[in-house]
Amino acid sequence: MRSVIRGIGSYLPARILTNEELAKTVDTSDEWIQQRVGIKERHIAAEGEFTSDLGVAAARAALDNAGLAIADIDLIVVATTTPDYTFPSAATLIQMKLGMHHGFAFDIQAVCSGFVYAVTTADTYIKAGLANRVLVIGAETFSRLLDWTDRTTCVLFGDGAGAVIMERAELADGEPERGVLSSALRSDGRHWDKLYVDGGPSTTGTTGVVHMQGPEVFRHAVGKITDVVYQSLEQAGYSVDDLDWFVPHQANKRIIDGAGAKLGLPPEKVVTTVDLHANTSAASVPLALSVAVADGRIKPGDLVMLEAMGGGFTWGAALIRW
Numbered sequence: 415m416r417s418v419i420r421g422i423g424s425y426l427p428a429r430i431l432t433n434e435e436l437a438k439t440v441d442t443s444d445e446w447i448q449q450r451v452g453i454k455e456r457h458i459a460a461e462g463e464f465t466s467d468l469g470v471a472a473a474r475a476a477l478d479n480a481g482l483a484i485a486d487i488d489l490i491v492v493a494t495t496t497p498d499y500t501f502p503s504a505a506t507l508i509q510m511k512l513g514m515h516h517g518f519a520f521d522i523q524a525v526c527s528g529f530v531y532a533v534t535t536a537d538t539y540i541k542a543g544l545a546n547r548v549l550v551i552g553a554e555t556f557s558r559l560l561d562w563t564d565r566t567t568c569v570l571f572g573d574g575a576g577a578v579i580m581e582r583a584e585l586a587d588g589e590p591e592r593g594v595l596s597s598a599l600r601s602d603g604r605h606w607d608k609l610y611v612d613g614g615p616s617t618t619g620t621t622g623v624v625h626m627q628g629p630e631v632f633r634h635a636v637g638k639i640t641d642v643v644y645q646s647l648e649q650a651g652y653s654v655d656d657l658d659w660f661v662p663h664q665a666n667k668r669i670i671d672g673a674g675a676k677l678g679l680p681p682e683k684v685v686t687t688v689d690l691h692a693n694t695s696a697a698s699v700p701l702a703l704s705v706a707v708a709d710g711r712i713k714p715g716d717l718v719m720l721e722a723m724g725g726g727f728t729w730g731a732a733l734i735r736w
């Protein structure tokens with residue numbers, strides 16, 4: 415039995431904020447941003463457009479892509495750091511907005527690694543017999559956690575959402591393998607203050623803004639990412655050469671290039687969307703996946719490695735036969 419991907423979709427808010435526009439309000443430049451992180455522009459949610467709205471739009475696109483209705487889903491897992499409210503979860507709001515009155519829904523908080531954690535969670539629930547068809551969403555309005563006067567963080571992030579539908583499949587003898595083959599998850603809370611938001615219900619009672627020790631995050635990123643990629647490959651009995659596609663968390667072009675080079679992957683196998691989306695945290699991997707599926711790069715039968723790293727630190731990788 416496997417959890418296979420039945421459909422995929424994504425959503426980006428209409429408003430695009432370019433580097434040039436940002437440079438009018440904060441002391442930065444298009445050249446600095448492109449050279450250091452490879453970002454040209456990002457999408458920003460409109461006033462009154464919430465994380466659950468982005469998630470609903472991505473979910474509808476994934477349901478359409480799968481040829482399914484919300485009645486066919488029995489679990490919604492939402493990876494987000496920017497829920498509409500402290501509670502209830504974004505997942506239950508999305509459940510309501512999609513008109514789903516059965517099953518169950520919950521959020522996962524692993525910041526930028528959230529989608530990889532959510533895929534692994536959905537796979538585990540399916541394999542445990544607790545769910546048959548899961549709507550897995552990564553949705554963020556990260557722009558609402560930024561200090562727009564802090565040039566060291568505000569240039570890096572954007573808003574968006576991506577979703578996949580995972581379902582239980584019994585593969586017949588001799589049928590080619592499909593679905594989630596393995597995953598490797600890690601966290602280490604000793605690094606919590608290298609990337610965090612300085613607010614929360616139990617500390618300040620405010621929402622807070624992002625703080626980051628950029629060079630420290632950079633120093634840890636490539637090694638941690640490649641560790642879990644190797645672990646996930648080894649568990650499934652594959653090597654880097656078997657990969658058709660590497661779909662990394664889209665934080666930073668230099669981290670993506672560094673991880674690809676350390677793994678020995680040819681750049682044409684690496685899916686990169688950070689230039690147009692910036693870092694959308696838990697939404698970045700499903701957004702990148704969605705782009706590469708829609709443009710025909712990722713095809714049925716391809717071996718696809720997802721990976722992410724984020725605040726906590728958390729990090730993880732998941733290997734999928736598309």
Ligand code: ACO
Pocket residue numbers: 441442443446447450451526565566567569570609626627628629630631632635663665666668669693723724725
């Ligand atoms: N525009 C212009 N100058 C800037 C900007 C900006 N947007 N941001 C910082 N600078 C300046 C700094 O103020 C500093 O100036 P100073 O020397 O006069 O003090 C100078 O640039 C160098 O600053 P550093 O922080 O040392 O710059 P660095 O070369 O390390 O690059 C960066 C910073 C791009 C953030 C890098 O550390 C990095 O990529 N880190 C990884 C962070 C990341 O990707 N985070 C995403 C979230 S984590 C995740 O998802 C994995």
